[in-house]
Amino acid sequence: MLDCAIIGGGPAGLTAGLYTTRGGLKDVVMFEMGLPGGQITQSSEIENYPGFFQKGKSGMDFMDTWQEQCFSFGLRHEMKRVERVSKKGRYFELILEDNSRVEAKSVIVATGSTPKRADIKGEDEFFGRGVSTCATCDGFFYKDREVAVLGGGDTALEEAHYLSNICSKVYLIHRRDEFRAAPSTIERVKNTPNIELLTSRTIEEIRGDSMGVNGLTLKNLNSGNLENLDIDGIFIFVGHNVNNEVIKGEDENFICDVNEYGQVIVDLRMRTSLEGLFCAGDLRVDAPKQVVCAAGDGATSALEVISYLQN
Numbered sequence: 001m002l003d004c005a006i007i008g009g010g011p012a013g014l015t016a017g018l019y020t021t022r023g024g025l026k027d028v029v030m031f032e033m034g035l036p037g038g039q040i041t042q043s044s045e046i047e048n049y050p051g052f053f054q055k056g057k058s059g060m061d062f063m064d065t066w067q068e069q070c071f072s073f074g075l076r077h078e079m080k081r082v083e084r085v086s087k088k089g090r091y092f093e094l095i096l097e098d099n100s101r102v103e104a105k106s107v108i109v110a111t112g113s114t115p116k117r118a119d120i121k122g123e124d125e126f127f128g129r130g131v132s133t134c135a136t137c138d139g140f141f142y143k144d145r146e147v148a149v150l151g152g153g154d155t156a157l158e159e160a161h162y163l164s165n166i167c168s169k170v171y172l173i174h175r176r177d178e179f180r181a182a183p184s185t186i187e188r189v190k191n192t193p194n195i196e197l198l199t200s201r202t203i204e205e206i207r208g209d210s211m212g213v214n215g216l217t218l219k220n221l222n223s224g225n226l227e228n229l230d231i232d233g234i235f236i237f238v239g240h241n242v243n244n245e246v247i248k249g250e251d252e253n254f255i256c257d258v259n260e261y262g263q264v265i266v267d268l269r270m271r272t273s274l275e276g277l278f279c280a281g282d283l284r285v286d287a288p289k290q291v292v293c294a295a296g297d298g299a300t301s302a303l304e305v306i307s308y309l310q311n
């Protein structure tokens with residue numbers, strides 16, 4: 001029986017592993033279906049993690065030292081996908097991809113989230129070279145330059161506004177002429193002089209060269225005409241999937257409380273509504289979706305697990 005099973009090996013899961021093992025727990029396994037590191041390993045550069053300030057270093061370089069440190073106190077990694085977790089009496093049972101079962105006294109779920117892709121020509125080719133899904137992470141690379149934002153929801157409009165403080169011009173591209181975002185957010189965006197709304201338009205192609213993105217081909221849905229737009233970066237905000245499959249029971253109901261978007265509801269100690277089950281990082285409600293915050297959640301959840309097991 002494990003003291004703690006951690007599901008997911010991104011910044012939240014790794015930090016939870018560091019804190020649980022360094023805090024004295026002996027049997028802690030982090031189930032990560034791939035190599036540890038999480039989403040940030042897809043990033044070409046990270047410059048907003050305090051203490052790490054190395055120009056040109058990628059997310060992969062950044063996570064390298066995390067592994068060495070987080071495994072140094074006895075955390076074990078099992079490279080397997082967890083299919084499902086359920087509570088059996090006082091303990092938890094994890095079902096792994098090979099149908100094997102593991103028991104644990106406590107569980108930290110840190111399976112993160114995945115930004116949705118818009119499925120546009122050039123999106124994959126230029127991802128990380130002008131195509132981004134994170135304005136807080138990458139906005140600064142476009143300081144005083146022109147960028148576009150795709151989407152009409154709260155995230156797209158809020159991020160467009162955030163980018164308007166950094167970039168010289170922000171084109172907000174949306175496929176309809178009405179936005180889903182909150183009225184006050186729409187108003188704020190409309191009143192921002194350097195945001196230009198390009199509604200009833202889709203992106204046909206993201207264009208670029210060896211240096212990265214340099215333009216978009218848009219389709220005007222009213223006239224049917226194609227239009228060229230010269231920009232240096234495109235931010236895609238067409239929704240997020242939270243990776244919450246593991247906490248769905250056989251009956252498809254969640255084993256703990258989640259909100260209407262499937263994000264796990266936690267308190268400030270990362271406790272879910274199910275005793276002994278904790279959640280950290282992007283998967284939780286109101287997650288700022290930043291490495292520093294995910295790591296903080298991981299530490300908080302680990303300290304709570306230690307106190308839960310002691311009591």
Ligand code: FAD
Nearest residue numbers: 008010011012033038039040082112137281282289290291
């Ligand atoms: P994740 O990093 O998503 O890790 C979850 C892990 O769980 C994954 O490794 C996944 O393989 C694993 N997993 C999922 N399901 C299962 C399962 N069933 N069984 C086993 N394993 C599973 N943030 C910043 O602060 N600064 C940046 O510059 C920055 N840039 C970014 C650039 C990009 C391209 C992206 C996509 C994100 C960026 N972010 C950045 C956001 C940051 O990466 C995330 O907020 C952070 O990684 C969330 O950490 P997490 O541990 O909660 O989840």
Ligand code: NAP
Nearest residue numbers: 117118119151152153154155156175176180237238239240
């Ligand atoms: P969202 O509300 O689902 O909006 C996604 C947007 O992307 C929609 O405008 C949609 O267009 C567009 N879209 C989807 N697929 C597309 C595609 N393939 N190509 C082009 N456009 C596409 O997602 P979100 O903005 O991330 O918000 C998620 C939830 O979190 C929402 O309920 C939102 O209210 C909430 N949220 C709240 C706040 C806040 O309260 N401050 C902040 C952020 C998010 P259509 O409109 O035409 O469908």
